[in-house]
Amino acid sequence: MSEAVDFKIVEEPKRPLAMHPKKFGLWLFMASVFILFMAFTSAYIVRRAEGNWQIFELPALFTYSTIVILLSSVTMQWTYFAVKRNQRANAKNMIVLTSVAGVIFLALQWMGWGSLIESSIHLVGNPSGSFLYIITGLHAAHIISAIVFLLVVLANALRNRFNLNQIEMCTTYWHFLGVLWLYLFVFLTLLR
Amino acid sequence: MAIHVESHSAVHAHDDHGHEHEHHHGNFWTTYIFSEDHKVIAKQFLITGMIWALIGGVLSVLFRLQLGFPEANLSWLKPVLGGWLTPEGKIDPEFYLALVTMHGTIMVFFVLTAGLSGTFSNFLIPLQVGARDMASGFMNMLSYWFFFLSSCVMFVSLFISTGPAAGGWVIYPPLSALPQAIPGSGLGMTLWLVSMALFIVSSLLGSINYITTVINLRTVGMSFTKLPLTIWAFFLTAIIGILSFPVLFAAALLLIFDRSFGTSFYLSDIYIGGEALPNQGGSPILFQHLFWFLGHPEVYIVLLPALGITSEIIATNSRKPIFGYKAMVGSMLFIAILSFVVWAHHMFVTGMNPFLGSIFTLLTLIIAVPSAVKIFNYVTTLWKGNIRFTPAMLFSIGLVSFFLTGGITGIFLGNSAVDIQLHDTYFVVAHFHLVMGSASFFGMMAGVYHWFPKMFGRMMDEKLGYLHFWLTFVGVYLVFFPMHYIGIAGFPRRYYTWTAFETFSGFADLNMLVSIAAIVTLSAQFIFLFNFIYNIFRGKLAPTNPWNSTTLEWTTPRLPGHGNWPGEIPTVYRWPYDYSKPGAKEDFIPQHIPYSETPESNLPHENDQIKLQFGDKPL
Numbered sequence A: 001m002s003e004a005v006d007f008k009i010v011e012e013p014k015r016p017l018a019m020h021p022k023k024f025g026l027w028l029f030m031a032s033v034f035i036l037f038m039a040f041t042s043a044y045i046v047r048r049a050e051g052n053w054q055i056f057e058l059p060a061l062f063t064y065s066t067i068v069i070l071l072s073s074v075t076m077q078w079t080y081f082a083v084k085r086n087q088r089a090n091a092k093n094m095i096v097l098t099s100v101a102g103v104i105f106l107a108l109q110w111m112g113w114g115s116l117i118e119s120s121i122h123l124v125g126n127p128s129g130s131f132l133y134i135i136t137g138l139h140a141a142h143i144i145s146a147i148v149f150l151l152v153v154l155a156n157a158l159r160n161r162f163n164l165n166q167i168e169m170c171t172t173y174w175h176f177l178g179v180l181w182l183y184l185f186v187f188l189t190l191l192r
Numbered sequence B: 001m002a003i004h005v006e007s008h009s010a011v012h013a014h015d016d017h018g019h020e021h022e023h024h025h026g027n028f029w030t031t032y033i034f035s036e037d038h039k040v041i042a043k044q045f046l047i048t049g050m051i052w053a054l055i056g057g058v059l060s061v062l063f064r065l066q067l068g069f070p071e072a073n074l075s076w077l078k079p080v081l082g083g084w085l086t087p088e089g090k091i092d093p094e095f096y097l098a099l100v101t102m103h104g105t106i107m108v109f110f111v112l113t114a115g116l117s118g119t120f121s122n123f124l125i126p127l128q129v130g131a132r133d134m135a136s137g138f139m140n141m142l143s144y145w146f147f148f149l150s151s152c153v154m155f156v157s158l159f160i161s162t163g164p165a166a167g168g169w170v171i172y173p174p175l176s177a178l179p180q181a182i183p184g185s186g187l188g189m190t191l192w193l194v195s196m197a198l199f200i201v202s203s204l205l206g207s208i209n210y211i212t213t214v215i216n217l218r219t220v221g222m223s224f225t226k227l228p229l230t231i232w233a234f235f236l237t238a239i240i241g242i243l244s245f246p247v248l249f250a251a252a253l254l255l256i257f258d259r260s261f262g263t264s265f266y267l268s269d270i271y272i273g274g275e276a277l278p279n280q281g282g283s284p285i286l287f288q289h290l291f292w293f294l295g296h297p298e299v300y301i302v303l304l305p306a307l308g309i310t311s312e313i314i315a316t317n318s319r320k321p322i323f324g325y326k327a328m329v330g331s332m333l334f335i336a337i338l339s340f341v342v343w344a345h346h347m348f349v350t351g352m353n354p355f356l357g358s359i360f361t362l363l364t365l366i367i368a369v370p371s372a373v374k375i376f377n378y379v380t381t382l383w384k385g386n387i388r389f390t391p392a393m394l395f396s397i398g399l400v401s402f403f404l405t406g407g408i409t410g411i412f413l414g415n416s417a418v419d420i421q422l423h424d425t426y427f428v429v430a431h432f433h434l435v436m437g438s439a440s441f442f443g444m445m446a447g448v449y450h451w452f453p454k455m456f457g458r459m460m461d462e463k464l465g466y467l468h469f470w471l472t473f474v475g476v477y478l479v480f481f482p483m484h485y486i487g488i489a490g491f492p493r494r495y496y497t498w499t500a501f502e503t504f505s506g507f508a509d510l511n512m513l514v515s516i517a518a519i520v521t522l523s524a525q526f527i528f529l530f531n532f533i534y535n536i537f538r539g540k541l542a543p544t545n546p547w548n549s550t551t552l553e554w555t556t557p558r559l560p561g562h563g564n565w566p567g568e569i570p571t572v573y574r575w576p577y578d579y580s581k582p583g584a585k586e587d588f589i590p591q592h593i594p595y596s597e598t599p600e601s602n603l604p605h606e607n608d609q610i611k612l613q614f615g616d617k618p619l
């Protein structure tokens, strides 16, 4: 009898696959940002196809800003590795460096706008110019949000709090905006 | 962000030693106003949505008065409408346009998007997938408060002296871009754009949360093939939202720049009073492309949650498994994908290349296939079922009826040649009010009647529910069916009056009938409102599982507290539609009952999932 009691029926329901919810949410957010820019670039294509479209050179400064933002991705990734290896001082430096690179990027974009205005491409005027300002401006707004995120990470780091998930999310977002800019840059260069 | 996480876990730790009083750690503000609990947020969405529905309904009756009784003297409305009545006591033509515009905006976005998805996605996702709350309660709260802010801005715009936006809910430029065009394109339009920008933020926050929760917070055993169809519907809706709302944002942003900063994205060659505007090189068609790229998916954002809700209710109340679960999921998925490639069927008469028109006709007509699959499956689920006609069930069946009658007219409209005659007539109005407006509204009502016991712990009155249903069902058909004829005859929509056209005078009676039916239908909603409010406080206490349903939400206490389940979250063993399973003791087996407890009804492959084990070792 007592042996029979030891027989058990078991059912093993599987634990569903799951990611860190916040990281996952970030991916969804990036998807919607991506769609936003897809909307602008599609609108650009549709409008361009209709003719009456002013053609002009992208400012050379945008090439430099592209280099800066790509380099900042390196320092950002460096931050992540440093935190992972627990090299805290190193990590702090890299966060600062990345933020500074972000600010330089913004400054270069701003100066790029200046040189556009010098060659009399204004926000108001032919839609080809207006699109350029809107697209680059909106991208810059996202870079600002990423810098704010970096500053939050930095504030935590200065209090010696390193949250690897948070830093990973910040890194992902930063890379995303870098790649997004690369796409926009190539797009705007090829489809003038 | 880290700080937030910590404070959150502190709350949970607190929770553990004071379980009997779920709310004792929150004050009034954190419990009812800035709550992060998904159930409270759902109710906030529901109540706000209901208030908007009333406002939207009243607006529609106002313009129906003008259409049905063009000669009537409405001076008795002076206290409400003030300067919007002409001295002869008629509605001001400009205000008429504002009424139509606000009615559309309110119903599509505030009631059937925020009110429907906001309520039921929030309420049901955690309860049905077996989670303690949404992935981020804080974002969820933000989502509601952005919606609230957006509501406030839109509400305020109703009362400004130049009137609210009046360019139609689709806000086509140049009408909406030029303040000189109509009074409503001044401050009213600016407020409309601000409000919609806030609304989009709210909707994105919500959608991100819904998707994250469905994917990451399911309980043990809740695989995708065991998800209730409600969750599938909310999930796909949220994905559509994430992919389409940013496009509306882009469209609105360019419009804002055209309006306020002098750019010419949508404007070109415009003369006002003989003077040319400086704007050159824009294209108003571009706006239509951007708008309808959101606009068409938006109609499915409105409809899919309602379809999910009815799938659940029809299966429960037919006491039968849903017919074709996989086909239901597949057709929703197919509809979701197709909804992104048919937008130009709203633009057949914009001078589009006829070849392109036939491509969009083809793509549009393909949507009829998954739609028909869904209707077929609803009917086959009902077929020979042991049907219980609860109010929720009646509203669900009503939805199926509207989805069918409204969907059929879509096939006419989808033909680019036929659409030349029908575009912008009352035929279109009839089409989308049946298939989208009424169908989703009925889905929402069905949901309220069905989940009221879980939301408020009490029962609604069935008799009043029946009365509400029949008045509304008959009313809706009386309002919208005649519009098909009016539309085929060529009546354009958004016209203030037709008394000047001899051809249309023959339809005056029909218009009067429609208006009377509209008033009756709106009045019938007060029966519901009474039933709803009264029974929140006085209703019969609800049993924990009043409809003998299988899904997880009915395993919670009568009024689930913070965290939903007082003990452990139940584990899921089976799909949600084990109704009337042959051999089973009862006519339903909830999802959390293991197969090992139901040997009498297991199918062979289900028996295979039960392993015999001796001690700790498998045999």
Ligand code: HEM
Binding pocket: B170, B299, B300, B302, B303, B345, B346, B364, B365, B367, B368, B371, B407, B408, B409, B410, B411, B413, B414, B415, B419, B422, B423, B424, B428, B431, B432, B435, B436, B437
């Ligand atoms: C068989 C499926 C359907 C087809 C073929 C179809 C086709 C169409 C077409 C061609 C139009 C444009 C008519 C015009 O403006 O001239 C239209 C309008 C509309 N449809 Fe559908 N439709 C279908 C189902 C739906 C569903 C399921 C919904 C909503 C849930 C919906 C909502 C709308 C709305 C809101 C409009 C009017 C928008 C406006 O101009 O204000 N349709 N439909």
Ligand SMILES: [Cu+2]
Binding pocket: B295, B296, B299, B342, B343, B345, B346
């Ligand atoms: Cu459509």
